[in-house]
Amino acid sequence: MNPTLYDILGVAPDASAGQIKRAWRDAAERFEPGSGGSAAQFRLFNEAAETLLDPERRQEYDAQAGLSPTAAAGPATRTLPATSTQRTATAATTSARDATVTDGTATDATPADGTGVRTVPAGRPAAAGGEPGPAPAPGRAVPWPVLLGLAVLAAVLVALAAGPFIPGMGLAATRQVVAQDGLDEARRAAPAAAERAAEAILAYDYRSLEADRDAAADFMTDDYRKDYLDTFDSTVIEGAEKLKAKVTAQVRASGVSLATEDRVQVLLFVDQVTTSTANDEPQTALNRVMFTMQKARDGSWLVDDITSY
Template identity: 35%
Template sequence: MNPGLTPSLYDLLDVEQDASDAEIRAAWKASIADLDPTDRRFRAYNQAAEVLLDPDKRAAYDAQLAAPEDDGPEPGPAAQPSGPTPAETATEPTHGPSRPGAGARFAELRRRLTGPRAGEPRTTSSSPGRQVPLWLLIGLAVVVAALIAGVVYFANQPSDTEVEEATRAAQSAAERAVVPVLSYDAETLEEDQAEAQRQMTSDYREEYDKLFEAIKDNAPRTGTVVQAEPPLASGIVRSGEDRVQILLFVDRATTNKARPEPVVFRDQVTVTMQRVGGDWLVDDLETSPVAP
């Protein structure tokens, strides 16, 4: 990668390369604030944040930025053909007598493998009848096999359209699931817990149940009611075909015996959605208050 020619992910988010996670997250939020999720820029900003907010991915990306552009090792000297065609001679720049042009080197290799074409002068050689080395044939076979394997691999990868559709489905599921997962009423705790569990994977359900035991111990005594509202906004943190991370902004109105008037808390909620069969379920959830 040559950062002098290609804008970096830092350029995309308009932050310095040594920017903190908080600065990157703030720049990402500002960049997607007014964009529709179907906008191409929306996805580009999300992908940039996905890399730069992951310590391992960011370290690898920074190392890639710092690496000098490598054009590969210089090719070794090739045998100079004694009779290049006029077309080869005319189109190749001069590199000095010891380094024939790429076209001439390719033509010579082709002569060695297949012999000269009709009407093409034969190359004079001090060892006529020389065969193609076995190691070269093996090397070519390995290259061809690798190319075929690569084509098969990429043919089986999900398309961008499939990933986008899966991501949108996960986002919609997260917006629906976050309301029952974050809500409960001291009078209906068992029903509320069962409704929340239906939105979760089995792994996350175990963690949620441990937290809900504390709620069961305290809510009946305090008369607490928490009602989450549908998300004010949401955005994709990480996209994928089977696992997607979404950021949501949710208001939660809370009342209890001591405070009958609702107190509204605004939370930033990061939800990881996992595809299970044909459903998208909550596999992790973290909340943090939004600064006023």
């Protein structure tokens, strides 16, 4: 049996909110990363507590895990329509009550030709015209291995429909771990992609403007690429050629401002050094820019917007 969120925290399914909070704090202290625990364990305790301390989420989880009062009372019974075999057996039983049985044969109470009692083999009702009808097909029980196989197949299909599943954990906890893993991956991958993109997008050389522009555009989504190309062609090219400007960019630091699994805002601190005929010495500027990163279908992260501060 898979452990429930209650098992993870070491409390009973009917534990109060106060008991859950105490168990959560105790577990968090014992398994805090750096104090004998791992980040995965610490996150699991937090997610279990978040679910069980939210009344609506707890009720939903209890129902899914079969811990709700309704589930505990057992499944409700209902009457199923009679099968064809059952209807045949019922009809044969009713007919037998109206017949006289002697030595294993059934006698029809109504003679077929009016001259005497007509005998019909037991269990074979007379067909039209007085001839014995075909014997009813006996009901056949489904072998238990077949039933077991169908049950296993149904469980597999339900699991596939529900999404990923981690052995040893409940379905709700599995979903939470998978979602958190996706968010953690976004927080890790998006800033790295933003830093690479920034050093290409925020730099150019008047001697290779078109090549630099196209290389920068490769880091962008289709929608943002169009705006960038229009701005670069109408604003940057003319001024850069006129002043023979060369700009280099180096990311000094970055941090996540806001994140979901497929969209992350990354704040970047970038040193830009510009040399041009407008100044005798290179000019250095420390800039803050916000890159909005969008996850593409292939799993890569692309720039979807840039805001300067």
